[in-house]
Amino acid sequence: MAREFSTVGVVGLGTMGAGIVEVFARNGIDVVAVEISAPALERGRATLKGSTDRAVAKGKLAEADRDALNERVHFAVGLDALHSVDLVIEAVPEHLDLKQRIFAELDRVCRPEAILATNTSSLSVTEISVATSRPNQVIGIHFFNPAPVMKLVEVVRTVVTAPEVVADVEALCARLGKVDVTINDRAGFIANALLFGYLNHAVGMFESHYATREDIDAAMKLGCGLPMGPLALMDLIGLDTAYEILDTMYRRGGRDRRHAPVPLLKQMVTAGLLGRKSGRGFYTYERPGSPVVVPDEATPLATDGALADGARAIAKVGVVGSGTMATGIIEVFAKAGYEVVSVTRGMEKSAKVCEAVKTSLNKGVVRGKLAEADRDAALGRISWSATLDHLADVDLVVEAVVEELSVKKALFASLDEICKPGVVLATTTSSLPVIDVAMATQRPADVVGLHFFNPAPVMPLVEVVRTIRTSPEATATARAVCAALGKTGVVCGDRSGFIVNALLFPYLNDAVKMLEASYSTADDIDHAMKLGCGYPMGPFELLDVVGLDVSLAIQRELYLELREPGFAPAPLLEHLVTAGYLGRKTRRGFRDHSHR
Numbered sequence: 001m002a003r004e005f006s007t008v009g010v011v012g013l014g015t016m017g018a019g020i021v022e023v024f025a026r027n028g029i030d031v032v033a034v035e036i037s038a039p040a041l042e043r044g045r046a047t048l049k050g051s052t053d054r055a056v057a058k059g060k061l062a063e064a065d066r067d068a069l070n071e072r073v074h075f076a077v078g079l080d081a082l083h084s085v086d087l088v089i090e091a092v093p094e095h096l097d098l099k100q101r102i103f104a105e106l107d108r109v110c111r112p113e114a115i116l117a118t119n120t121s122s123l124s125v126t127e128i129s130v131a132t133s134r135p136n137q138v139i140g141i142h143f144f145n146p147a148p149v150m151k152l153v154e155v156v157r158t159v160v161t162a163p164e165v166v167a168d169v170e171a172l173c174a175r176l177g178k179v180d181v182t183i184n185d186r187a188g189f190i191a192n193a194l195l196f197g198y199l200n201h202a203v204g205m206f207e208s209h210y211a212t213r214e215d216i217d218a219a220m221k222l223g224c225g226l227p228m229g230p231l232a233l234m235d236l237i238g239l240d241t242a243y244e245i246l247d248t249m250y251r252r253g254g255r256d257r258r259h260a261p262v263p264l265l266k267q268m269v270t271a272g273l274l275g276r277k278s279g280r281g282f283y284t285y286e287r288p289g290s291p292v293v294v295p296d297e298a299t300p301l302a303t304d305g306a307l308a309d310g311a312r313a314i315a316k317v318g319v320v321g322s323g324t325m326a327t328g329i330i331e332v333f334a335k336a337g338y339e340v341v342s343v344t345r346g347m348e349k350s351a352k353v354c355e356a357v358k359t360s361l362n363k364g365v366v367r368g369k370l371a372e373a374d375r376d377a378a379l380g381r382i383s384w385s386a387t388l389d390h391l392a393d394v395d396l397v398v399e400a401v402v403e404e405l406s407v408k409k410a411l412f413a414s415l416d417e418i419c420k421p422g423v424v425l426a427t428t429t430s431s432l433p434v435i436d437v438a439m440a441t442q443r444p445a446d447v448v449g450l451h452f453f454n455p456a457p458v459m460p461l462v463e464v465v466r467t468i469r470t471s472p473e474a475t476a477t478a479r480a481v482c483a484a485l486g487k488t489g490v491v492c493g494d495r496s497g498f499i500v501n502a503l504l505f506p507y508l509n510d511a512v513k514m515l516e517a518s519y520s521t522a523d524d525i526d527h528a529m530k531l532g533c534g535y536p537m538g539p540f541e542l543l544d545v546v547g548l549d550v551s552l553a554i555q556r557e558l559y560l561e562l563r564e565p566g567f568a569p570a571p572l573l574e575h576l577v578t579a580g581y582l583g584r585k586t587r588r589g590f591r592d593h594s595h596r
């Protein structure tokens, strides 16, 4: 028989605590919610009220249920009010000494059989537990932000946590409608261990002016389908909390430099820029606690796209190549009304590309997304050629040939001879330095990277890569073209992996290392990222889709360029590739796909 939890206590009603109170009260459990002072208690009460009122306004909660929910919560200042609860969850700031003090006090105040839980993200549950006389009844219950929404709970058992306490807490999570993964006490558990290196890296990109906050966030949302960009997520988590988590993970997790908090974070925390809760972090919010972003001095000026910032007018576009990317890019430009010259290495290849573009456009017609007349007009705008000479009068060339530097350089040298002055020359490379390609021409100022995502007609993101020689006009032109294509162009520097791959692949590699260390299973890790962070796919699902060989190649490039020890490819990834387990395409990767 699982233990009955009829009353629980929550200590600290900040970002997490207020949400945790709501989770329990919504599920019919009485809550004693405590804070350190009367004003803090009032803030917590207001947060709960705001959240439940919003749920009513959205039609997700009946008014009567809201009132019943609020009646289940008893607010108090100080821990003494917790004398008769069955379980306490502590959600005070991420400091070991503070948590240890609170647990020692809880041990004194609470009934001997009460379970004492911490919501810590990164501290050692074991170290917290030894501040009490009942470490076997201490456990980690790690909720995700926002607690009422996110389905995942990480249940953290220490070496001394009693098995029945773990079982009782697992049953409680199920009663709350949550999915739990139960794991051992390691810095960052599953989700944060995989998340925080990525978040810190994104802050580093912002700090070094590699890309703007809007572009970094848009890249990860649109390129990976994440629910929020990393900087907006830092604001939601709270920069002070994020700083403490990183700092603890750095010290506990083997001094991985990727967890050493980026200096900017400390400066922002010291300046009181804590994120949503203080009304300002990476972004500015309507007021403290509000999720609504308002413009500030760093907000880019809204332009009408067309000829902003010296952007050049583009009417005719050349696309070189005959693969998947070239085919998609031809379709994208033709549909957007550009005149397109497709150049391949032979009319046979051109015929194939033409067929592929037709098939894809026809699919749009069948699905009712494209009118027949628009399909015909798009096809009518494309001319097919097997010689670069036909690019003499285009305004923009997009190169999408094989990913080999020598081939791309030779092509750019030819384009330099053939194309008219003022044309913007773009490469779609995903891994080569754009500057290498640019220097094969006499006009590096006109060369940019235009990194489309596959499938180009569907994916809303394009990375616009400017080298140290690219002119502002060429960058502005590329960005305006993306807007005219209905895509979001994000501008970044010319570094391995640009924004998306540089932030995505080390995270995937870390997941492989976690699996390799037998800390958790592929299923639980995938669950943790989907249900805890709202990712559309878990890391192992994604690796199997992308291809393990492709992922390994990207990770190697990142490692070679940045020499970051933490970026070294996971040996397990190398072994799977060597064994020919490349993912879905070979029917086996991290999972066996032969029966699907």
Ligand SMILES: NC(=O)c1ccc[n+]([C@@H]2O[C@H](COP(=O)([O-])OP(=O)(O)OC[C@H]3O[C@@H](n4cnc5c(N)ncnc54)[C@H](O)[C@@H]3O)[C@@H](O)[C@H]2O)c1
Binding pocket: 011, 012, 013, 014, 015, 016, 017, 034, 035, 036, 040, 090, 091, 092, 093, 094, 102, 119, 120, 121, 122, 142, 143, 144, 145, 236, 237, 238, 241, 245, 277
């Ligand atoms: N922010 C997140 O996204 C997130 C997610 C999961 C877990 N966590 C963890 O949850 C815990 C709380 O983080 P947060 O972001 O909610 O912090 P927060 O700063 O938003 O809230 C902490 C609250 O604790 C209160 N408090 C401080 N000392 C207290 C005391 N002695 N007694 C009672 N209350 C006290 C503060 O007044 C404040 O309201 C941390 O351990 C953090 O790592 C945070």
